[in-house]
Amino acid sequence: MPSQAKAYIALVIGAGTLLSLLAAGSWSSVNLRPFAIYLGLAALASALKVRIPGMEGTISPNFVFLLLGIVALQFSQVAVISLAAALVQSLWASAKRPRLLQVAFSAAALVLSSALANKFAHLVLAGSSTDSAVVCVILAGSIYFPVNSGLVSMVIGLAEGRPLKQVCLRCYQWAFPYFMGGIAFAGLVSGAYAPSMLWKGALVLLPATVLAYLYFANLNARVASAAMPVSVSQEEEYAEVRS
Numbered sequence: 001m002p003s004q005a006k007a008y009i010a011l012v013i014g015a016g017t018l019l020s021l022l023a024a025g026s027w028s029s030v031n032l033r034p035f036a037i038y039l040g041l042a043a044l045a046s047a048l049k050v051r052i053p054g055m056e057g058t059i060s061p062n063f064v065f066l067l068l069g070i071v072a073l074q075f076s077q078v079a080v081i082s083l084a085a086a087l088v089q090s091l092w093a094s095a096k097r098p099r100l101l102q103v104a105f106s107a108a109a110l111v112l113s114s115a116l117a118n119k120f121a122h123l124v125l126a127g128s129s130t131d132s133a134v135v136c137v138i139l140a141g142s143i144y145f146p147v148n149s150g151l152v153s154m155v156i157g158l159a160e161g162r163p164l165k166q167v168c169l170r171c172y173q174w175a176f177p178y179f180m181g182g183i184a185f186a187g188l189v190s191g192a193y194a195p196s197m198l199w200k201g202a203l204v205l206l207p208a209t210v211l212a213y214l215y216f217a218n219l220n221a222r223v224a225s226a227a228m229p230v231s232v233s234q235e236e237e238y239a240e241v242r243s
Helices: 003-027 032-047 062-072 075-091 100-126 133-160 164-192 195-227 233-242
Strands: none
Touching: 003 075, 003 100, 003 133, 032 075, 032 195, 062 075, 062 100, 062 133, 062 164, 062 195, 075 100, 100 133, 100 233, 133 164, 164 195
């Protein structure tokens, strides 16, 4: 692995670890039932992962429940949910066993993304004249998506020696509609429920996240099938047909 990639990974893991320690130091035990529900839903959504064609990274709808958690929960609780979601996404039903370094980076990247989204959204809301949950979701999502995509694209580009622009465009092409749809649904639900009852909206969104996963999984399978090289036997069959 190139030295630049190692340094970048160490930097991200260090930042994620620091944020996790800060979250642990400010842990709040309020709203434990909603916290447990968001945690369970985010973990479940993390198992619904789809691999981005041509890349080692995966995407999952766990961010939908992270965004709702940013509205309703304390930062420390959101950080714990992010950490758990990253571990499930990295370890659950993986094609090959991920290395510890990969798991640590994924966890740190998700904690960083959610922490920055949480801070930005609440900072903007604190300086404005609104406390709208919908605005909070939109603000958080507008930071979460580029930060998370950028962190992942950067490590893939550095580790594999691929142009960063190419990796970012590939990631953007697949992740953007996924994230925009999730942000839209999370925004709609956050406007329909009070923050204290938003966990009910999270439960309502679960079927939609499953449907989104099924759609993208099917799309991914079709893309992978179209990209598969033609076997020798298939070439012979095609030759017979053409003759």
